[in-house]
Amino acid sequence: MSYELMSNLVGAFFTLCIFSFLYKDNPFYQMSEQLLVGISLGYGLVLTYDRLFVPFLWQPIVIKHNFILIIPAILGTFYLFRFSRKLGWLSRYPIAFSMMIIGMGVPLGIHASILVQMRQGMVPLETVNLFLIFIGTVAVLLYFFFSKAHSGTYGKFVNVGKWYMMIGFGASFGLTVMARISLLIGRIQFLVNDVFGLLK
Amino acid sequence: MKKTIPLFIVILGGLIFVAYAFSPHRFLQDDFYNKFYVPWTYASAPFAALLGIISLSMMHSSKIKRRAPKWQFSYFFFAGFIVTALAGLIGGMQKGGLFMWMFENMQMPMSATMFSLLAFYMASAAYKAFRARSMEATVLLVAAIFVMLAQVPLGVKISKHLPTISQWILDVPNLASKRGIGLGVGLGAVATSLKILLGIERSYLGGGD
Numbered sequence: 001m002s003y004e005l006m007s008n009l010v011g012a013f014f015t016l017c018i019f020s021f022l023y024k025d026n027p028f029y030q031m032s033e034q035l036l037v038g039i040s041l042g043y044g045l046v047l048t049y050d051r052l053f054v055p056f057l058w059q060p061i062v063i064k065h066n067f068i069l070i071i072p073a074i075l076g077t078f079y080l081f082r083f084s085r086k087l088g089w090l091s092r093y094p095i096a097f098s099m100m101i102i103g104m105g106v107p108l109g110i111h112a113s114i115l116v117q118m119r120q121g122m123v124p125l126e127t128v129n130l131f132l133i134f135i136g137t138v139a140v141l142l143y144f145f146f147s148k149a150h151s152g153t154y155g156k157f158v159n160v161g162k163w164y165m166m167i168g169f170g171a172s173f174g175l176t177v178m179a180r181i182s183l184l185i186g187r188i189q190f191l192v193n194d195v196f197g198l199l200k
Numbered sequence: 201m202k203k204t205i206p207l208f209i210v211i212l213g214g215l216i217f218v219a220y221a222f223s224p225h226r227f228l229q230d231d232f233y234n235k236f237y238v239p240w241t242y243a244s245a246p247f248a249a250l251l252g253i254i255s256l257s258m259m260h261s262s263k264i265k266r267r268a269p270k271w272q273f274s275y276f277f278f279a280g281f282i283v284t285a286l287a288g289l290i291g292g293m294q295k296g297g298l299f300m301w302m303f304e305n306m307q308m309p310m311s312a313t314m315f316s317l318l319a320f321y322m323a324s325a326a327y328k329a330f331r332a333r334s335m336e337a338t339v340l341l342v343a344a345i346f347v348m349l350a351q352v353p354l355g356v357k358i359s360k361h362l363p364t365i366s367q368w369i370l371d372v373p374n375l376a377s378k379r380g381i382g383l384g385v386g387l388g389a390v391a392t393s394l395k396i397l398l399g400i401e402r403s404y405l406g407g408g409d
Contacts, residue, residue, distance in 0.1 A: 007301065007304070007305045010305045010306065011304075011305045011306070011308075011309040012309075014306055014309050014310045014313070015310070015313045017310075018310055018314055018317065019313060019317070021317060022317065022320060027273075030270060030273045031273055031276050032310055033273075034273040034274065034276040034277040034280070035276045035277070035279070035306070036280070036307065036310040036314065037256075037277055037280070038276065038277040038278060038279060038281035038282075038284070039280040039281070039283075039306055039310075040307060041253060041256060041277075041280075041281050041284075042280060042281045042282070042283070042285040042287075042288065043284055043288070043299075043303060043307060044249065044253075045249070045281075045285050045288070045289075046284070046285060046288030046289060046293060046299065047288075048245075048246050048249040049246070049289065050288075050293060052242055052245050052246045052249075053246040056239065056242035056243050057242075057243045057246065060239070060243075069239065069240070069243045071240075072239075072240040072241075072243035072244040073243055073247075075240075075244050076243065076244030076245070076246065076247030076248070077247055078247075079244075079247045079248050079250070079251045080247065080250065080254070082255075083254070083255075083258075088406070089202040089203070091406075092203065092206040093205075093206055093209070094244055094247070094248070095206070095404060095405065096205075096206035096207070096213075096405070097209060097213070097240070098241065098244075098248075099210045099213075099214075099396065099404060100209065100210060100213025100214055100216070100217055100237070101217055101237075102214050102217070102393050102396050102397060103213065103214030103215055103216065103217030103218045103220075103221075103393075103397055104217040104218070104220060104221050105389070105390075105393045106218060106221075106390055106393045106397060107218060107221040107222060109386060109389050109390045109393060110386075110390055112386075113382060113383070113385065113386025113387075113389065113390070114383060114386045114390070117379055117382055117383050117386065118383070120379070129368075129371070129372050132372050132373070132376065133372055133375055133376045133379070134376075135376070136372075136373055136375075136376025136377060137379045137380045137383070138380075139376075139380070140376065140377050140379075140380025140381060140384075141380045141384065143380075144380075144384050161380065163336075163339060164373050164376050164377040164380070165377045165380075165381070166336050166339040166343070167339060167340070167343045167369060167373040167374060167377065168343075168374045168376075168377030168378055168381075169343075169377075170339065170340040170341060170342065170343025170344040170347070170369075171343050171344070171347050171369050171370055171373075171374040172374075173322070173326070173340065173344045174343065174344035174346070174348040175347060176322065177319060177322050177323070177326075177348060178347075178348055178351050180316055180318045180319035180322060181316075181319050183312050183315050183316040183319070184319050186312060186316070187309070187312055187313050187316050190309070
């Protein structure tokens, strides 16, 4: 048995284990599920060690003697006090340090999520499509404005927003289904070509 | 000490970050952000990851100790975690090693299959929505069918106009709804950020004193 075939058989076994859930929940699926979580966590640990711990903590302190970084390292260890009942409050310090960046989120959030979108939405209504986009955006925004009762002519206009959203959700749904189906085709191609093709 | 100082750190640091977003001053852009905040965040980040690893390991070990339902499968979690971690830390991350072999032949096939399973559940959800027989569900499904058919050769065979209709759905009603929702989300996010910055929202610090 070649190395490639053996590797593909392992992949095929776990692929079929996960697919077995389509029939019903079973021990093979449970095993693969837990194994996947474990492997992903191990992968994350190695990646964190290699990409964060070594270049940003170990090398600067041990090789470059940048001892000031011992302070954030101690601050980082405070995260682990989360498990302690008495000293759990110490974990608030690293959380507070990482939450500081929220200050940057206010002006940048206003710019990216509000101002830029408003500028794009308030262009001259030269075509029918631009008019439809403008009406739709206003109607969707008003649909979530609950300080005025959705009744009468206003209610009918606000209802237009609901239809726009249904079409939008449908489009997102369709794109997501297609993305999942392309993954499914990939897995079936793997089983048919890479596994059964090599077994022939 | 327990809550006031962390709150003070968030407010003061947050205000410095507001200034950072507006001012191109060297102290803010270089000294504060590049030389202080970024290296300090990277230096403390591995411990946050460690917190997650310890938390998940504690959950599984307590499951085994308590003999909770399906406790036997927690051994597979530990097996996967320990073998992958040791393979990466001792053997390295290069191609051809055990670490990459496990990633390519175990992690990747399993996660891709897990996501592909959702195709079946989404199809069943669509069927249930269609059975609801409401006008909204019908509009949603019709838009989804147009978008899906336009992406496969069969759709073009049914009608050469399908890709145009699908693109119009994506560019006009879809854009308007996403922009409306996006604006609402943006306003909400800015309001929440302001509440944190002003010390009104404190739930991220946890309960207790």
